[in-house]
Amino acid sequence: MKAVTEKLEATVNSTDSGAERAGTDLRAVRRIDELVGQTPLVKLNRVVDDDGPDVYVKMENVNPSGSIRDRYVSEIVTRAVDAGYIxxxxxxxxxxxxxxxxxxxxxxxxxxxxxxxxxxxxxxxxxxxxxxxxxxxxxxxxxxxxxxxxxxxxxxxxxxxxDRMYVDGYRRQAVTDSYADMADELLEALHGRILGAFITSVTTGGTFRHVAKELRETHPALQVGGAVLTDNDFSDLTGHAYNRLRKVSLSEAWEMRDRIAREEGLLLGPKGAAAVLLAIEMRKDVPEQEAIVALNPDSGQRYLGWEQKQLFEVTFHPDSAH
Missing domain, CATH: 3.40.50.1100 (Rossmann fold)
Structure with a gap:
């Protein structure tokens, strides 16, 4: 107990700030949308065992509005403003x-x-x-x-x-470019470590199409997993080259979410929790020296109190799949 106390005191009394210890580049911004992107990878330490590759969560929930959608919406709108279209x-x-x-x-x-x-x-x-x-x-x-x-x-x-514009998230080049940027920053955060697997939740297949495709250009052997929430199964997965698809019930997702919250201090949404569940299962297929990244697309706080309510109905139009 004494050793633990001394260690805690040493940490508290350290002259290094948390940012210095983590190597974080703190900055001031003029507008909050300047903080879109550059989301962190967080390593899972307790929900995975020591044998096997490390699993990281790409925390898209730390974008300003709380989800990955900041990326493409920001690209579409700011490009239109810069071009004088709006x-x-x-x-x-x-x-x-x-x-x-x-x-x-x-x-x-x-x-x-x-x-x-x-x-x-x-x-x-x-x-x-x-x-x-x-x-x-x-x-x-x-x-x-x-x-x-x-x-x-x-x-x-x-x-x-x-003086009006429709924000079309299915067909604009800005969407493709925003996801390409995410692929680049993900690899940069690994500092040269090989990415062995990338796992997302699956609705329209858009994240696979735009992110996994970019990742496979530099990592052709990349394993790609898709976690399909059974309560959100609107997907036409034809032609999507997932190495593994896994249906995950909402009850499984909630259970994994709660476990990650307790053991890792991360409150993920059900899609992120489902991706982590599949990432853990895919560890056996990935060499130990490589890394696995599971994507958490949105904030877990947004789902608190909605575990037994309508979540996903009427969120996807099949004719606009991408």
Missing amino acids: VAGDELAIAGVDDSSVAAALLTNLLQLRLRVFAPSHSSKRLLPLIERYGAEIVWTDEDKGLGGAIDAAATWARQAA
Whole structure:
């Protein structure tokens, strides 16, 4: 006990700051959107055993609005502003009450723009308070037409005036570029260590298409895993070269989330927890000297109290898969 106390006192009395110990480059920014990207990799120490490759979590929840969607929304909107396509006072449209809409709501306020979020009336209301707090206007669309109807309504509304723009997360080059940037920073954070496996949750397959493809250009032997939440199984996985797909129930995801929170101090969302679950299972297929990265796309705090409620219904339009 004395040794432990002395060690704690030495740590507290150290003249080095936490940032110095971690080698962190602290900086001041003019706007919070300058903090999009460069998210950390956090090594898991207790939920994995000592035998096998290290497993890291890519913490996309530390982006300003709390999810990976900050990346592509920021790219789309700031490119449009820089090109003069939209200016202060103009209005953007986006479809779905989801992480993308939260990201867009945050960013439009910063850039003195306005935002309308089009969504089916029966959408999950889990993220609605966040979107409204950032000042976006919600336009409820026909329940029977689903998210596809909301997408059509948003795009149609945006075409009706020159001072409007539809934020299309499926077909813009900015989306591809934002995910390529994430692949680069992930590899940079490993400091030359070989990436043996990359695991994501799977909805549209977009993260695989944009991130794993980039990673495989420098790591052709990369193992890619996809964790498919059974309650969010909207995916058309045809043509996606996953090495392994694994269906994960929400109950399994919640159990892993709680274990990671207790043992690692990380509160992941169900998608991130599902990715970690598969990453642990794939360790046997990856050489010990290599690294495994599981992607946590959003904040675990956003799901507290929603474990038994509607989470994912009406969040994906099959005709827009990418």
